[in-house]
Amino acid sequence: MAEALAAARPRRSRLARRIARHPIGVAAAAVIVLLLAMVSFGPLLYPQSPEAANPALSLADPSAAHWFGTDELGRDVFARILAGGRVSLAVGLMSMLVGLTLGTLVGGLGGYFGGRTEMVLMRLVDVFMAIPAFFLILVIITAFGNQPGTVIVTVGLGFWAQMARVVHAEFSKYRTAEFVEATQALGASHPRTMVRHILPQVVPQAIVLATLGVGWSILSEAALSYLGLGIQPPLASWGSMLQNAQAYLWAKPILAIYPGLFIALTVLAFNTLGNALRDVLDPRD
């Protein structure tokens, strides 16, 4: 036990040192925590309601009471940013989980078993890679409608294939590794070998891809909702706020600025964190 600890300690501190070499990655992580805190607790602290309309205060300028001003119905824009951020981030995170799960499952099975299973599964992945993601999303939305659950799954389906390719490459690398052979010789079942022994090797890469996947998902959801095909009223996301704002480009262009800035900031933070994690977790480069 003590030996294991002693062996673990220098490794952790090396990881810590590598993290410390990435101040930008740390900053990105801080921004993400801040954004998550803001959309989680902000609506409780900020006194204005995102839904309360006030026709007398339509398209008002920012003030002490309404930090970002109001929209065409007199609703508080900052309160709507907080509420919309909840939706955008929740969809982004959940879609990422969908893509991650499906990608890992398909890629893992294909890579582990090889042969015909691999052939079939990876050709399927090729097909999904060849359909431009947004068209695939439109096809599914056309067929299945746009309930929030469908939107989440659909956006996740937009990038699972990429995930599957990476996981597949890793699993097929370990398929013939000695430790896998040893595990199998000891009588471990296939699921156990895959989950307990190979999967942990893939975790670093999966974390990186998942982090980048959140950014991708948030962007896709925003585009979809901006087109009126994603999150529907009364729910609003940053994307659907932009759809509203486009009608007031001449009267109140600033309405179209806020949601986009928040989308860009959030995606930038996740992408930056993902790239930093790649350097930290995967020192091969």
Added chain:
Amino acid sequence: MTAYIVRRLLQGFVVLLMISAVTFFLINLAPGGPSSAVNFTSTASEREAVLKQYGLDRPVVVRYLDWLGHAARGDLGTSINQGLPVAKLLGQRAGATLELGLTALLLATVGGVVLGILAAAFRNRWPDHVVSALSALGMAIPGFWLGIVVIILFAVRLGWLPTSGVFSVGAQFSIVDRLRHLALPASVLAFTLMPNIVRVTRSALLEVSRSDYVRTAHAKGVRPRAVLLKHTFKNALVPVLAILGLVTTVLFSGSVVIESVFGWAGLGRLAIEAANGRDYPVILGVTLLAGAFVVVVNLVVDLLYAAVDPRIRHG
């Protein structure tokens, strides 16, 4: 080489076939699929008549094979909402998308390669950092939002360029008019495509610059700029070529949204209209065309790649 071409052609054909199957079954097996779209009609007998008219009373596999047979002869069915043949609608819209897409691709490739060279030449110095910051922004900023911002800036505020459309309605055809309409959407689309190209160019250049023949060129006294442009760049172009397939899929995805922002009457807009109106034959046709495009581009890229690099066609 011929064997390689034949093999790749067959593979591309299979992928295309599978794309059509995946999209067809996705649409037809959904609980809200085409057969439920006729629920608006009043009576059961009317509903049956409509189902029969569109052949929806047959099993889905039969319908798929039937659709495939027609598609092979260039008949992609009829739009539910517009009553026109899908192939004709696609033909009407493809030109606008090609115009926008090719312009954006050209801008993105030239810009991306130049910025990539710059970043590699000044590795870890400020031009490299500026370029990587720009790329990070290009990846993070939603294309449609950037579109809105440039409309606010250049069309609403400054009034230099039109806000939307492919050309001025009612005006005579003029190149200048077309270019003025093209400028904003093509630039925005290019900006979102560029990061991929920049990244690959930069890393390919750095990779090649570590190779022995580049060191030899330096050692025998070739000027650094000549080494970069003649010895390194030529070989680094190969990976750049290789990602054009990926870039095309990103381009198609991006054009859907950008066409909407700028009221550009192309395939992307057609897809959105079809999705909004649940126009199944149209969404199917557009997706298939987009997929076919990606398959063809990948094929061309692979063949060029094999032509440049003999290791691939013999490997």
